Amino acid sequence: MRRSGIVRLSAATAVAALALTACSSGGSDELDPNADISEQTLTISTWPEYYSPTLAKDFEAATGVKLNIVHHATNEEGFAKVTSSADSGIDIVFLAGNFISVLVEEDLAAEIDQSAVPNLENLYPEVREFAFDPDLKHNVPYAWGTTGLCYREDLVSETPDSWADLLEPAPEAVGKTTLMDDMRWTFIPAQRFLGYSINTTDESELDEVGTMLKSAAKQSLAFDNTTYGEKLIAGEAVLSHGHDGWCNMAASEDPRVSFAMPKEGSDLWVDGMVLLKSSKNREAAHAFMNYILETENQTWLVENLLYNVPNRAAMESLPDELFEKYPALIRDGASLAKMEQIEDVGDAIDIYNRINTEIRAG
Amino acid sequence: MSKSTRSYRPRPARAIGATLTLGLPGLFLLLFVAVPLGIVLVSAFFKRGRIGGFKPEFTLGNFAELARPVYAQVLGSSLLMSVTVTLICMVIAYAAVWAMRTLTPRGRIVALVAVLIPFWTSFLIRAYAWMLLLGDAGTINGALQMFGVIETPLRMLYSPEAVILVLVYLYLPLMILPLAASAEGLDHSLGDAARNLGASPWRSFRTVDLPLTLPGALTGAVLVFVPSMSNFVVPDLIGGGRVLLIGNVIQDQFLVARNWPLGSVLALVLLLLLVLLLMAQSMVIKRIQGGGK
DSSP states (O other), X not given: OOOOTGGGHHHHHHHHHHHHOOOOOOSOSOOXXXXXXXXXEEEEXXXXXXXXXXXXXXXXXXXXXXXXXXXXXXXXXXXXXXXXXXXXXXXXXXXXXXXXXXXXXXXXXXXXXXXXXXXXXXXXXXXXGXXXXXXXXXXXXXXXXXXXXXXXXXXXXXXXXXXXXXXXXXXXXXXXXXXXXXXXXXXXXXXXXXXXXXTOOOHHHHHHHHHHHHHHHHTSXXXXXXXXXXXXXXXXXXXXXXXXXXXXXXXXXXXXXXXXXXXXXXXXXXXXXXXXXXXXXXHHHHHHHHXXXXXXXXXXXXXXXXXXXXXXHXXXXXXXXXHHHOTTOOOOHHHHHTSBOOOOOGGGHHHHHHHHHHHHHO | OHHHHHHHSOOHHHHHHHHHHHHHHHHHHIIIIIHHHHHHHHHTTEEXXXXXXXXXXXXXXXXXXXXXXXXXXXXXXXXXXXXXXXXXXXXXXXXXXXXXXXXXXXXXXXXXXXXXXXXXXXXXXXXXXXXHHHSTTSHHHHHHHHTTSOSSOOOOSSSHHHHHHHHXXXXXXXXXXXXXXXHHTOOHHHHHHHHHTXXXXXXXXXXXXXXXXXHHHHHHHHHHHHHHHHOOHHHHHTSTTOSXXXXXXXXXXXXXXXXXXXXXXXXXXXXXXXXXXXXXXXXXXXXXXXXXX
C-alpha cells in the first residue's frame, strides 16, 4: 500500500527469487508452555514509520523480550526478504493480505496458536472471514484501510459522493483531479462505478473500464500515489483518489482537506503479521502479536498515524471528536470489511496491463 | 628486429598484467552487460512467470504483442520527444559553445566546470526542484502572481512541454561537452578566411564551422537521445504519469505488470533502434571526415 514509484526497482528481482526457493523447515507448530520468553530475541520486518517509535523499548519493558525491528519499503521487498533463504532471521513479517496468501501457499507461514493471542477478541469478528486467510489461521491483522475521494471542501461546489465525480469531473475540477498510479488501483473508480468486481478478468468489462478511464485521465492533473495530499493542500488538485490514512494526514495539515466514501463502495486492504515457520522464537512471537493487539497499542496507531485498524475495542475507545476531525477514520468496521479486496487475477493481469498502457498513452 | 621480438616475448609478469588489464574489465562486462542482456534476450522468447521471471515454455507470442497499435504509438511519441529534446539541446549547446569561444582559456575552463556542477547533485533532487519551480503553487507562479502579471496560476507542470524542458535541462551538459571539445580544435582562421572572401557570418558558420564541429554535435546527440528515449523518472514526476514514454512502458512490464517477456521484447526493440542510430551516426561522421580529406 505504501509504495513509492521509484522504490519498485528492487521488487521485481525480489519476487523472482520466490520461484527459486522452495524451503520449508521442520519443527512443530506447538508452543512450549515452559519456554522463558525473556531468553528469546524477536526480529520483525515492517514498514518504516508504521509503529510507535518506542515500540521496542515498551515491548521489552512489558515482556522482557528484546525486539529488533528491520524495515521493508514495499510488500515485494518484505516478501523477498523472507523467501530468499531458508532462514531469514526474521520471526514476524508485516505484509498485505494478497502477499500473505502466497506465503501460506508456499508453506512458509506458521499456524497461529490462537489460545496464545487472547487479544484476538479485540478484533472485529469479520476479519475471520477474509478469503486470503480464513479464520486467521496464519495471520494477525494489524491495520486495514480503504481508498476513496480525498478533496478540498472549499474548492468543489458539491460534496463528492460518487466515483462519477472523479471520472466525469465538474467544470471547476477539470484538470484538477488525480488518479492513483498503482495499476490495480487506477482501475477501481471505473470498476466500482460500472458495478464490476475490482478483480474482474472479463476482457469486455475491462475494455469498458479502460474507455472510461481514458476520458477520466484526459481530464485529470496527474497519476499520483504518494503526493496527492500535497497537491490538494497547494490547491493544484481539488479531488483525488487516495488512501484513507494519507488523506487524514493531509487533513491534519490542512483542515480544508476532507474524505468521502463513494456510494458505489471501494476496496479494502489488510496488513497482517505473519509468523514464519523458520522462527525459533515462537513463544515470544505470540506474546508480541498479542501485545500489538492491546487496545492502547492500536489506538496509538490510529491517533498518530491516522490509519484505520481492524480492532473494534481500539476504535470504540477513541473519542468521537477524532472521527469528526478525520472523516477517513471509519468506526463501522462491518461496512469496511464488506469491501472487496484486491486479489491476484492470474493471466488476466496482461489485459490490465495492456489497458493501463492505453489509458496513459491517451 | 631483435628489439621487437624481445618485446613480444611472453613473460610471466606481462601475462599476469595482460590477464588483469583485459580480464577484469572483461569480467565486468560479462557480469553487468552480457549476462543481463542475455536474460533479456532469452526471456523475450518464453512465457511469463506468475510473479515475474519466465516459464521454460518457448513462445513467439511476445513479439505478436508488438502489433498492438498502442506500442507503435508510444514508440512514435517517445521518438518525437527525444528528437525534440536533442535538437533543442543542440541549438542551445552551439550558442553556449560559441559564447564560450569568446572567453579567455581560463574563462572557458570556468565555464565548463559550471556546466558540470549540476552533476554534483542527484538527478532526482533536481527533478523535484523543477516541480517546486513549475508547480501551480510554485516559485514561478508565485512570483508572477505577486507582481500581478497573472491572476490564476499557469499550468506548467504535468505536460509534455514540461517533460521536454526538464529533459533538456538534465542532458544539456552531455551535448555541450563533446561539442566544446570539437570546437576547441577549430581553426579560427578558417572562419576569418570565409568572411574575408565575403561570406556572411551565418554562411561562414553553416559552410565552415558547422561541418567541422558536426562529429562533436553528433556524439552529443547520441548521448542526449539515448537517455531521453529510455527515461522513465521524468515522465513520472514532471509529466505526472500522463506523459508515457517507452521507458515507462518497459519499467511497468518488469515492476508493475511483472511481465518480463513483454518488457524484454520492448527493451530489445529500443535496443535495436539505438544500435541503428549509433551505426547511422558513425556512418555520417565517417562521411564527413572522409569528405574533408
